[in-house]
Amino acid sequence: MPLLEVAALRKRFGGVVALDGAGFTIDGPGIVGLIGPNGAGKTTLFDIVCGRQSADSGTIRFENRRIDGLPPHRLARLGFARSFQECRTLNEETCLDNLLFAAQDKRLGHGLRGIVAPPAQPRDAARALLATAGLERFANTPAGDLSFGQRRLVEILSTLMAAPRVLLLDEPASGVNPTLLATLAAVLREAAPRLGLLLLVIEHNMAFVMGLAARIVVMHQGAILADGTPADIRADRRVIDAYLG
Ligand SMILES: Nc1ncnc2c1ncn2[C@@H]1O[C@H](COP(=O)(O)OP(=O)(O)O)[C@@H](O)[C@H]1O
Ligand SMILES: [Mg+2]
Known part of the structure; x- marks a missing residue:
């Protein structure tokens, strides 16, 4: 039974298609990076997984249980937590x-x-x-x-x-100096296995996320462009053309 299954998510804001069928399956705890250009739909996907927004269509399952549409406090009780793109201390x-x-x-x-x-x-x-x-x-x-x-x-x-059992971090490295970034990476690398945590990290800092995550999911225009190991992703022509290049 997969830990988290996101399938065929669609979300529009007026005329803007933020999510256009995005989906992926995560089998168990670990660290997964979510990358892609600005406007790709990464934050919208997090908002929907955490119950902060609802999808127009698509499903989310956590340990086989449908969780799409649950309010944030219910998801928090199931073990979902997140950080925001802007710091909220x-x-x-x-x-x-x-x-x-x-x-x-x-x-x-x-x-x-x-x-x-x-x-x-x-x-x-x-x-x-x-x-x-x-x-x-x-x-x-x-x-x-x-x-x-x-x-x-x-x-x-x-x-x-x-x-938490699932922690979603939205651009945790942005604005953080290199010394503290190393500390942040060490904290996450230690916490994830200790807590049996699924850590999903949206990030633009490629060195940081590729060093941290075992798997990278690439979003582009609301859909999944590529999904693989950091080495696979760095070598993927479509990813280089759409984002890394
Ligand atoms: N609340 C909103 N209202 C209108 N448009 C939005 C809203 N949130 C996101 N969008 C649009 O949806 C698209 C995806 O945005 P977002 O999920 O923030 O992308 P990312 O986090 O990958 O940069 C963008 O075109 C953005 O302008
Ligand atoms: Mg964003």
Whole structure:
């Protein structure tokens, strides 16, 4: 039974066709990159998978169960989480509180497996996560005082607090400096197997996503142009013509 099956998604905004039959099947946990030119439909696809928008047609199955049309809170309860293209930290709140707020009302407790075993307190789990990103010294600092890249990390650590089963990251590397990018990659590479997570990453930074993902899905004009290993994708003539070239 596949973990996630997205089939024949279509979505129009007025005269604009954002999704034109996009679909793919993901068999199990791991890291999958989603790339393609601006306007290809990547964010719309994430919005639909997370229940933030509804498709005009098409289906989404999670462990064989139809989930298209479910509202975001139901999907969150099933283990779906996401980040947004623009960074959404709570800048007045401390980094620690950003993580603690993110865990509230989700799957806390159930979710903290593996971060600190056994999790004494959500607070301990949050501190442990901050430490994995080298941010423990900012635990009591308002997120707004951090650099953009550090806030990105705080945002992504926050999504991990609920120990999601499917995490959708929309351009996590954009605006993040190379040092913090290496940290971000290390955090994700460590978290994905530990949490048994399916991580779907939209990204324009090819070095980052090709180094992180075992599989790359390429979108173009609302459909899937190519799907394969990073090596396959780099060598794919259609992808080079439409995007990489
Ligand atoms: N809410 C919206 N209203 C109107 N058009 C939209 C909306 N969201 C996306 N689009 C259009 O749909 C297409 C796909 O957008 P998007 O999914 O954001 O692409 P990507 O994330 O790959 O850059 C684009 O042409 C975009 O302008
Ligand atoms: Mg986008």
